[in-house]
Amino acid sequence: MTSELRDLYQELILDHSRNPRNSGQLQTVTGEAKGNNPLCGDRVTVYVELEDGKIVDTAFEARGCAISIASASMMTEHLKGLTVEQAQKAHEEFSNHLTKSEPPDLPLESELAALMGVRNFPTRIKCATLPWHTLIAALKGGDEITTE
Ligand code: ZN
Numbered sequence: 001m002t003s004e005l006r007d008l009y010q011e012l013i014l015d016h017s018r019n020p021r022n023s024g025q026l027q028t029v030t031g032e033a034k035g036n037n038p039l040c041g042d043r044v045t046v047y048v049e050l051e052d053g054k055i056v057d058t059a060f061e062a063r064g065c066a067i068s069i070a071s072a073s074m075m076t077e078h079l080k081g082l083t084v085e086q087a088q089k090a091h092e093e094f095s096n097h098l099t100k101s102e103p104p105d106l107p108l109e110s111e112l113a114a115l116m117g118v119r120n121f122p123t124r125i126k127c128a129t130l131p132w133h134t135l136i137a138a139l140k141g142g143d144e145i146t147t148e
Helices: 003-018 066-079 084-099 111-120 122-139
Strands: 031-037 042-051 054-063 144-146
Touching: 003 066, 003 111, 031 122, 042 066, 042 122, 054 066, 054 084, 054 122, 066 084, 066 111, 066 122, 084 111, 084 122, 111 122, 122 144
Parallel strands: 031 144
Antiparallel strands: 031 042, 042 054
């Protein structure tokens, strides 16, 4: 990766952590879940509004490090309009890219790619995946999850 691209990615992460998109609550909530990453102290609540199996709206509230907030912000932007199945697939793809020693060849086609630098910092991977784990719990109707 060129250093220019790395800088660009860093800017994106900073921008999302300072000005999180979709931060707050939803008026109509069909599922919500809380996530907790004790390793770093990140806490996130994810809200979803589902209609006919589609995510029509989503929001989150988070307290934690820049990575976890940026990841939640990027995730909510990515999710709107996706079906539950597509969202689950996106989660799978995202965590495969972050956690597999041999990441898939295909790059992620979105801003989510900006978070791939976290691969080099194993202790921060859970910060990036926490919002996604919480989302999956919210899509199933709600729960409280803790990363292990
Ligand atoms: Zn964190």
